[in-house]
Amino acid sequence: MIDLIFRRPIFMLAIVVMAQVMLLAYQVKGDHDVRLIRYWAVALVTPIERVGTWSTSKVGGAWSGYVGLHGARSENNQMRAELDQLRIRNRELESQAAEAQRLNAILGFRDAHPEAQMLAAQVIGSSADPTSHTLFINRGDHDHVRLNLGVITSEGVVGKIVEVLPNTSQVLLINDKDSGVGAMFAATRTHGVVKGSGDPDPRMEYVVNDEKVTEGDAIVTSGEDHIFPKDLPIGTVRAANAGSPFQVIRVQPAARLDRLEDVIVLLTQQQLTPLKPAASASSTTPAPATTGNGAASSGANSTGATAAATKPAGAAGPQN
Numbered sequence: 001m002i003d004l005i006f007r008r009p010i011f012m013l014a015i016v017v018m019a020q021v022m023l024l025a026y027q028v029k030g031d032h033d034v035r036l037i038r039y040w041a042v043a044l045v046t047p048i049e050r051v052g053t054w055s056t057s058k059v060g061g062a063w064s065g066y067v068g069l070h071g072a073r074s075e076n077n078q079m080r081a082e083l084d085q086l087r088i089r090n091r092e093l094e095s096q097a098a099e100a101q102r103l104n105a106i107l108g109f110r111d112a113h114p115e116a117q118m119l120a121a122q123v124i125g126s127s128a129d130p131t132s133h134t135l136f137i138n139r140g141d142h143d144h145v146r147l148n149l150g151v152i153t154s155e156g157v158v159g160k161i162v163e164v165l166p167n168t169s170q171v172l173l174i175n176d177k178d179s180g181v182g183a184m185f186a187a188t189r190t191h192g193v194v195k196g197s198g199d200p201d202p203r204m205e206y207v208v209n210d211e212k213v214t215e216g217d218a219i220v221t222s223g224e225d226h227i228f229p230k231d232l233p234i235g236t237v238r239a240a241n242a243g244s245p246f247q248v249i250r251v252q253p254a255a256r257l258d259r260l261e262d263v264i265v266l267l268t269q270q271q272l273t274p275l276k277p278a279a280s281a282s283s284t285t286p287a288p289a290t291t292g293n294g295a296a297s298s299g300a301n302s303t304g305a306t307a308a309a310t311k312p313a314g315a316a317g318p319q320n
Contacts, residue, residue, distance in 0.1 A: 102262045109154040109264065116229070117267035119143060121151075123260050124168065131198055133176035133257070134159075139265060140167045148227055150266040156233035156254025157181060157221060158263055169265075173257050174234070175202045182224035183234050185213070191222050194234055194251055200258065201238060204249040211247065213240040219251060229271050 106120050121137040139145050141164050151158040151171050159179060163170035172179050175196040183194040183204060192207045204219060217237040223230035233254040240249045 099261075105154040106262055106264060113272045116270040116272050119145070119265040119267055121169075121263050121265055123263060131177070133173040133179075133196060133198070134162070135171050135173065135260065136168050137171060137263060137265070138168060140165045140169050142166055144267065145169050145265060150228040150232075150269070152228075152232060152264050152266060153255045153260070153262070154264070155256070156235060157228060158255050158257065158260065160227050161265070171263070174253060175200060175257060180225070181228065181234060182222040183219050184222040186218035186220045186231075188212075191224070192249075194219065201250045201252060202235075204237075204251050205246060207247045207249060209242045209245070209247055213237055213247060213249060215239060223269075223271075226269060229266070229269055232272065 110118055110120070119139055121139040123135050124138050125136040127134040137151075145161060145164050147161055147164060149161045151160060157174055159171045159173040159176070161169050162172040173196070174181055174194060175198075177196050177198040179196040179202070181194045182191070184191045188211070190207060190211055192204045194202050194204050196202045207213065215237050219234045219236065221228040221230055221232040221234060235251045235253040238250040238252040240247055242248075
């Protein structure tokens with residue numbers, strides 16, 4: 001109780017002194033006519049405001065960064081999904097463009113050879129046996145496909161029909177070990193036989209060592225196998241080495257046998273002659289008179305007779 005009474009005047013004195021100081025601070029003016037109490041108030045409040053501003057900016061920045069990062073992640077996921085869809089669409093368009101290009105090549109080849117009967121077909125499967133080079137097409141007996149018909153592309157020879165089903169057929173490729181195609185060099189007209197060996201590259205056999213063969217020489221069909229018309233591209237010479245008794249010639253096929261999707265079935269062995277320009281068609285030389293289908297039959301018989309006459313006696317095409 002005594003301490004409380006003793007301290008009370010001191011407390012009152014402190015309040016009085018503080019009031020006087022505040023009154024003097026209010027009355028005293030410093031530079032720029034600013035009262036001293038204002039300087040004190042600013043000095044007291046400024047650190048608190050700085051702390052508050054710093055805390056608010058940090059918290060606000062962290063929150064906005066979190067929200068922004070969350071939005072960026074969502075946007076990134078959305079863009080990834082759109083990119084995947086665009087990639088899929090791009091692959092579809094590339095596939096359609098490639099298919100259109102293949103079909104255009106087949107159509108152009110067909111238009112260039114209107115004299116021959118052809119049938120376009122799609123490859124629907126291939127043999128599961130790694131030692132067998134065969135494939136299946138979506139044409140069969142219902143499409144008038146028969147055994148030993150030639151199969152080609154606009155680039156070159158593919159193989160021949162070895163099995164016919166109602167709606168599908170099996171094709172033996174020229175690089176199969178059981179295949180054989182009558183062939184000759186396009187430049188020298190030297191004959192031989194292109195046979196498969198089971199490897200991607202077939203071989204041209206029965207060419208003597210004295211025959212000059214260089215890499216890149218073109219090889220075409222000879223027509224002696226009675227499957228393919230004459231002068232269809234088979235491929236080019238990849239390598240040639242002397243052997244016993246004939247050269248060992250590796251052939252690079254003209255057709256991409258490992259990427260076949262669309263092929264052409266030759267329904268006849270009609271010689272393929274490119275369509276002549278319109279100028280030559282209007283020649284003044286009169287054509288021999290023909291009557292109905294007899295002309296076509298006569299032309300086909302004369303072609304067969306010519307092929308038989310040019311074949312050496314005793315020669316036979318490869319029997320596969």
